[in-house]
Amino acid sequence: MARDQLTAADLQTSLMRRVRSHTVRWLFMTAATVTVLVSALIIWTVASGAWTFISQVELTKLTDIGWFPRRGLFDLTTLLVNSVQISVIAMAVAVPSGFGAAIYLSEYAHPKVRRVMKPTLELLASVPSVVLGVFAISFITPSILTNFFSEINFFNKLAAGIAVGLLVIPLIASISEDALRAVPGALREASAGLGARRVTTSIRVVLPAAMSGLMAATIVGFSRAIGETMVVTIASGGGDTSLFNLSLFESGGTLTSAMAALGLGTDQVAGNNLAFQSLYFLGALLFAMTLVLNMAGDVIVRRLQNRY
Amino acid sequence: MLLTSPAGIATSHALRRRPGADVGGAVFKWLLIGATVFATGFLAVLLAVMIVDGWAVLSGNLWYFLTHGFSQRSAAEAGVWQGIIGSLQVALVTGVFAVPIGVATAIYLVEYAQNSRFARIVELNIRNLAGVPSIVYGLLGLVIFVKALEDFSKGATVIAGGMTLAALVLPIIVITSVEALKAVPDSLREAAYGVGATKWEVLSRQVLPAALSTILTGTVLALARALGEAAPLILVGAATGFLSFGDANVLETFTGPYTALPVLIFNFARLPGADWGVNAAAASVVILVLVLAVNGLAIYLRNRFEKQW
Numbered sequence: 001m002a003r004d005q006l007t008a009a010d011l012q013t014s015l016m017r018r019v020r021s022h023t024v025r026w027l028f029m030t031a032a033t034v035t036v037l038v039s040a041l042i043i044w045t046v047a048s049g050a051w052t053f054i055s056q057v058e059l060t061k062l063t064d065i066g067w068f069p070r071r072g073l074f075d076l077t078t079l080l081v082n083s084v085q086i087s088v089i090a091m092a093v094a095v096p097s098g099f100g101a102a103i104y105l106s107e108y109a110h111p112k113v114r115r116v117m118k119p120t121l122e123l124l125a126s127v128p129s130v131v132l133g134v135f136a137i138s139f140i141t142p143s144i145l146t147n148f149f150s151e152i153n154f155f156n157k158l159a160a161g162i163a164v165g166l167l168v169i170p171l172i173a174s175i176s177e178d179a180l181r182a183v184p185g186a187l188r189e190a191s192a193g194l195g196a197r198r199v200t201t202s203i204r205v206v207l208p209a210a211m212s213g214l215m216a217a218t219i220v221g222f223s224r225a226i227g228e229t230m231v232v233t234i235a236s237g238g239g240d241t242s243l244f245n246l247s248l249f250e251s252g253g254t255l256t257s258a259m260a261a262l263g264l265g266t267d268q269v270a271g272n273n274l275a276f277q278s279l280y281f282l283g284a285l286l287f288a289m290t291l292v293l294n295m296a297g298d299v300i301v302r303r304l305q306n307r308y
Numbered sequence: 309m310l311l312t313s314p315a316g317i318a319t320s321h322a323l324r325r326r327p328g329a330d331v332g333g334a335v336f337k338w339l340l341i342g343a344t345v346f347a348t349g350f351l352a353v354l355l356a357v358m359i360v361d362g363w364a365v366l367s368g369n370l371w372y373f374l375t376h377g378f379s380q381r382s383a384a385e386a387g388v389w390q391g392i393i394g395s396l397q398v399a400l401v402t403g404v405f406a407v408p409i410g411v412a413t414a415i416y417l418v419e420y421a422q423n424s425r426f427a428r429i430v431e432l433n434i435r436n437l438a439g440v441p442s443i444v445y446g447l448l449g450l451v452i453f454v455k456a457l458e459d460f461s462k463g464a465t466v467i468a469g470g471m472t473l474a475a476l477v478l479p480i481i482v483i484t485s486v487e488a489l490k491a492v493p494d495s496l497r498e499a500a501y502g503v504g505a506t507k508w509e510v511l512s513r514q515v516l517p518a519a520l521s522t523i524l525t526g527t528v529l530a531l532a533r534a535l536g537e538a539a540p541l542i543l544v545g546a547a548t549g550f551l552s553f554g555d556a557n558v559l560e561t562f563t564g565p566y567t568a569l570p571v572l573i574f575n576f577a578r579l580p581g582a583d584w585g586v587n588a589a590a591a592s593v594v595i596l597v598l599v600l601a602v603n604g605l606a607i608y609l610r611n612r613f614e615k616q617w
């Protein structure tokens with residue numbers, strides 16, 4: 001039976017092993033397809049629901065005195081302005097603190113301190129947003145804000161914005177720290193070699209080099225703040241009905257809190273009226289806004305990665 | 309002795325700054341430390357405030373609070389038992405759906421798709437999914453999992469809620485698993501191929517065991533995230549008010565009305581009256597302890613067992 005030459009067939013493994021190896025490949029590919037399917041279904045869900053709403057609503061109702069969905073008034077400006085106001089306050093809280101923590105951890109902190117602080121930031125990122133909502137109405141407004149602004153409403157945009165800011169600090173700090181640490185050490189050494197102090201090196205050399213990463217952190221943080229729901233629903237009020245106003249001391253519904261308010265009826269109310277359909281339109285708007293922001297942030301981060 | 313130390317020589321008078329000259333640097337440094345303390349310290353303030361506000365419940369009848377269901381009659385009679393059970397059930401369903409799909413997608417991206425067009429689409433898609441606001445996933449859940457798949461999910465149930473949160477945490481699981489797989493050095497794969505293993509054997513016997521601890525950590529972190537989510541569950545019909553399990557057995561509760569701990573907190577917070585506020589704070593302490601313990605454990609284990617290749 002001895003053969004004097006090997007063929008390719010002799011080197012192949014058994015049929016069973018090859019079949020198994022190919023079958024699992026298909027399983028993995030199917031799973032990857034499911035993730036694309038999830039995106040497709042999200043887009044289809046919000047787009048078709050939004051279309052139903054937009055094709056039935058009188059367009060003049062989209063700009064009116066405020067957001068009163070059950071009365072057929074769907075003023076988008078009210079919700080958009082409130083969303084942006086709250087997110088800007090959140091950024092005013094989160095950007096200085098997040099950047100400061102990032103610069104400290106990347107440029108100043110002892111490695112031991114870093115090893116403790118980085119996981120702490122991760123831990124902070126896991127604080128449930130409902131808890132921060134409760135924090136806003138039980139502490140930020142009554143114990144802090146009323147001392148400075150006597151005429152402030154119990155539900156107000158300022159407290160909601162501050163609480164959302166606290167929520168996005170870990171996100172901003174974490175992305176910024178990655179950006180700062182991506183700046184090569186040679187730049188710092190060259191700067192120090194010229195006699196620059198650490199503060200000069202940080203501000204004049206490292207920060208400009210990491211600027212695009214810091215911008216990306218801000219954009220992604222803003223997107224997270226726009227999409228934050230529970231803090232705003234609990235602390236800012238006005239999700240059900242909201243008259244247009246610019247005051248930060250007043251309550252005001254946002255895109256997200258209006259969605260939560262509409263959704264609260266889903267277990268009882270049959271949802272075929274126009275008010276319920278507006279839920280999908282707001283969802284589509286929110287989805288589009290955060291998608292654009294996130295993609296912009298992503299492009300900037302990628303450009304940064306390629307530079308060094 | 310001072311004179312002979314190298315430090316003494318290096319900082320000779322001419323090179324040393326005048327004392328007090330670097331006030332700006334010191335101020336800057338302390339500002340940074342202040343920012344860091346603010347960024348990380350508010351967690352302590354948060355916990356302290358919640359413990360103080362919820363003290364009446366936490367000190368007096370914590371056991372009653374943890375083991376009794378929601379009551380409409382009075383805050384003192386209301387507990388969070390149904391929320392804890394509901395959250396654990398939802399997390400279980402989330403894990404059952406999200407973990408296999410997420411890890412398999414990561415394996416496909418790292419091990420099979422070498423920069424193919426499809427792989428790049430999947431990657432871009434995952435990054436975008438990670439940034440979609442959680443309440444938008446609620447819409448997906450409402451239309452697809454509650455209504456379109458009603459035969460399977462039986463409507464607004466734990467199954468529909470769990471599937472919704474599975475979609476929400478899927479990108480997190482994929483991203484952490486991809487990182488775990490990429491950290492496994494190629495020499496391990498090459499050695500396995502070298503002794504004649506098929507691709508599946510290389511994966512199942514070498515790569516996956518090596519990456520398992522990191523993948524598990526990522527999974528636990530993702531499930532902890534699901535544990536704290538309320539917004540999507542509100543849209544897919546987690547009960548915000550009174551609910552009764554009746555005499556349903558364990559299996560039947562998966563296809564009946566349910567609630568979750570963060571949804572209960574939301575409900576406590578919006579009810580008028582100081583005593584409901586006490587409940588909201590006490591329940592916040594419960595969920596904070598739960599989420600922080602799970603997360604802290606996962607992060608600790610990762611830092612402990614992280615392999616240095």
